[in-house]
Amino acid sequence: MSFEDWVRNGWASQHKSTREEIERLLALADRDLASCATTGLATDWRFAIAYNAALQSATAALAAAGYRASHEAHHHRVIQSLALTIGASRELIRRFDAFRKKPNLSSYEMGGTISEKEAGEMAAFAADLRQLVERWIREKHQEFKL
Amino acid sequence: MEQIASAFRFARRPEYPAGGSIKVNLSESCIHVSDTKDPLTIVTRLDTIVPIMSTAFAGSVLSAALFGQTRRAILALLYGHPDQSYYLRNLVRTAGVGLGAAQREVKRLSDAGIIRRTVSGNQVFYQANPKCPVFGELKGLMVKTAGVADVLRAALAPLAAQIRLAFIYGSVANLAQRSASDVDVMVVGEPSFGEIVSALGPAQETLAREINPTVYSLAEFKSKLKAGHHFLSAVIGGEKVFLIGDEHELRRLGAKRLGKPA
Numbered sequence: 001m002s003f004e005d006w007v008r009n010g011w012a013s014q015h016k017s018t019r020e021e022i023e024r025l026l027a028l029a030d031r032d033l034a035s036c037a038t039t040g041l042a043t044d045w046r047f048a049i050a051y052n053a054a055l056q057s058a059t060a061a062l063a064a065a066g067y068r069a070s071h072e073a074h075h076h077r078v079i080q081s082l083a084l085t086i087g088a089s090r091e092l093i094r095r096f097d098a099f100r101k102k103p104n105l106s107s108y109e110m111g112g113t114i115s116e117k118e119a120g121e122m123a124a125f126a127a128d129l130r131q132l133v134e135r136w137i138r139e140k141h142q143e144f145k146l
Numbered sequence: 147m148e149q150i151a152s153a154f155r156f157a158r159r160p161e162y163p164a165g166g167s168i169k170v171n172l173s174e175s176c177i178h179v180s181d182t183k184d185p186l187t188i189v190t191r192l193d194t195i196v197p198i199m200s201t202a203f204a205g206s207v208l209s210a211a212l213f214g215q216t217r218r219a220i221l222a223l224l225y226g227h228p229d230q231s232y233y234l235r236n237l238v239r240t241a242g243v244g245l246g247a248a249q250r251e252v253k254r255l256s257d258a259g260i261i262r263r264t265v266s267g268n269q270v271f272y273q274a275n276p277k278c279p280v281f282g283e284l285k286g287l288m289v290k291t292a293g294v295a296d297v298l299r300a301a302l303a304p305l306a307a308q309i310r311l312a313f314i315y316g317s318v319a320n321l322a323q324r325s326a327s328d329v330d331v332m333v334v335g336e337p338s339f340g341e342i343v344s345a346l347g348p349a350q351e352t353l354a355r356e357i358n359p360t361v362y363s364l365a366e367f368k369s370k371l372k373a374g375h376h377f378l379s380a381v382i383g384g385e386k387v388f389l390i391g392d393e394h395e396l397r398r399l400g401a402k403r404l405g406k407p408a
Binding site for chain 2: 091094095098099101102103112113114115116117118121125
């Protein structure tokens with residue numbers, strides 16, 4: 001499966017990305033990574049913020065490749081696109097997708113469904129992904145001069 | 147129809163989220179699934195999909211002691227998917243049983259009213275019978291012994307030494323499940339969420355269902371139970387199907403308010 005297939009399937013569209021846009025996405029990821037390290041945050045929030053950071057990093061990689069994910073199943077597509085951008089393993093994608101499926105704040109009325117362990121893993125995952133994405137853009141997309 | 151249903155289950159795997167209409171073309175050896183959103187052609191022999199299902203019925207000590215092999219496989223299939231009906235050849239193939247033995251079993255089971263036999267055109271369909279007086283009990287028995295629980299138990303087995311407690315909760319545990327229900331699994335112990343996701347990955351494909359694990363360390367589980375954490379209290383108070391450990395173990399970890407025995 002290539003990005004050409006993705007475009008044909010309506011999963012992504014071509015997009016002319018700029019250096020500013022990619023820097024902004026990575027800055028958002030950094031902001032969220034810093035926020036989720038705040039002490040005293042509820043576990044669910046910590047998890048949600050770290051998840052958002054990871055999603056921004058994946059979106060940055062996709063933008064660097066010259067694409068944008070469709071609105072439909074947006075998070076799912078952004079996560080799956082990591083195989084085509086940074087060459088993420090099936091394992092990494094499965095893990096990220098499992099995080100995506102965790103009941104989140106907005107979908108679960110009772111809240112408190114995320115354990116400390118899971119929030120910690122989500123934050124570590126997001127921090128690692130942030131590094132992987134930046135390294136990949138520097139190596140493969142030097143036109144953005146990161 | 148069941149071939150189409152199998153194809154749908156296949157197409158419902160996480161890589162191909164539902165959406166758009168799905169066209170299924172059946173030919174002798176291939177299923178071609180094409181989604182208007184996600185065109186994909188799965189050139190897979192039908193019988194390479196089906197045996198994956200039959201592993202769901204393998205290796206169950208409890209159900210093997212209770213039923214003969216063929217009866218167990220048929221009950222596990224029909225009561226594991228109570229909203230679906232199967233014609234005989236399809237039932238034979240999906241459950242991985244012999245034709246002759248299956249014919250005898252479906253006759254006995256439908257004569258007893260445990261399964262329902264319906265004729266449509268020149269096809270005979272079999273389905274779990276919701277009017278059977280022991281429908282709920284049999285369904286529970288199959289979920290706990292020959293169906294989902296068995297597959298999950300096997301998937302967690304390599305990590306079992308590090309797991310103190312694992313159980314299914316939510317719609318599958320309280321038997322409100324339909325075939326498409328996600329399976330909610332609580333795990334308490336040392337493995338990370340990532341390790342549990344990896345261990346359960348193949349089971350997710352076998353069962354063609356989403357499995358959503360929640361993983362707690364022992365310390366956090368105990369302290370949240372003690373503090374009367376609302377999500378955990380609701381889970382503990384609801385129905386559970388134990389995969390590793392039991393109600394007694396749960397009590398030892400500090401669960402005060404016990405639900406009905408699973």
